[in-house]
Amino acid sequence: MSAASRVAAARRWFRLLGKTPVVDHGAIVVADPSHPNVWDANFALAEPDADPDAVIAALDRAMPHSQWRVVVADALTDPAMAATLGFEGFEQAGPLIEMLASESASLSQAVAPITLRRATPDENWPAFELLVRADHREGLRTGPYNVELSNGLLATMRNRSLLCHYSIIALDGVDVGYGLSTRCPNGLGIIDELFTLPGWRGRGVMSAFIVAADRELRQAGCDGVFLDAFADDRPRLLYARLGFRPVAITCRWTKRLP
Incomplete structure (x- = not known):
């Protein structure tokens, strides 16, 4: 597994931590009606081979309580998913760069005594x-x-x-x-x-x-x-x-x- 895929798999695990996801036609959906407009509580991830239209439909089924539709795309997401989201009027928020340290993090100077x-x-x-x-x-x-x-x-x-x-x-x-x-x-x-x-x-x-x-x-x-x-x-x-x-x-x- 590449470094990008490994980081994406770990990030997905973390993103779902403490939540109750449901898998629906290739969409891994988290929905929380008690916080309907909080993106981190109402979103979908797409399995690698998921049909993009099916993912969007699954998101709609799960989110009658929210005015937002949110899909998180990462290194495990098929490029067709992002292309379809753009076509369907979704907007891309500021991208996050995943950064990996294979060796121990360090600085040449002393760090603050926290x-x-x-x-x-x-x-x-x-x-x-x-x-x-x-x-x-x-x-x-x-x-x-x-x-x-x-x-x-x-x-x-x-x-x-x-x-x-x-x-x-x-x-x-x-x-x-x-x-x-x-x-x-x-x-x-x-x-x-x-x-x-x-x-x-x-x-x-x-x-x-x-x-x-x-x-x-x-x-x-x-x-x-x-x-x-x-x-x-x-x-x-x-x-x-x-x-x-x-x-x-x-x-x-x-x-x-x-």
Whole structure:
């Protein structure tokens, strides 16, 4: 299996983590009527040999509660799927670059002396939620602040926190950010959902977290670690300095019904 396909398989596993997907005519569909307009809670993936029209029809059947139709395309998606989505009026959101480090992440200079605390619904969750809300209000990753969206994303994070590792990142005794790391079933590790409060950026906080998370994942048996970055965002340059290299593109195709 190529690096791109392996990363795509691990990303799909993570994307479905804590959710209840249904397979319908080659479409792997996640639907959550309690959060009808949250894209991460209502979307479809296409199996590699799926008929594009059948995938779109399955999405329509599963989403009477939502005004959005969302399909995530990755290295395992047939090119005909993306072509059909474009033809049917879906719009491509900003692409994400999947970046893989085969060797341990490292920096030539010392990293910030951060400390980490685990966040679960029973452990440090109020402090974690404060950071997540700050992330959503800034809106760089999630768009303009919306209470429904923020609540929906936090609900997904609560479910995931029982299955993977969310960390509160502190520097000089102050909670300044958060991040996620977990081992995927195919032996890759994933680092995701990274945020640092604006006033604490530029101090090496996230570099330190990525290096620490990478070390922990490799000690747990991972033979590679990956993360993603928006194609037009500066963090991709930081990740490259840490040893991550681009291997694939993931795109979200969306359509809003009248």
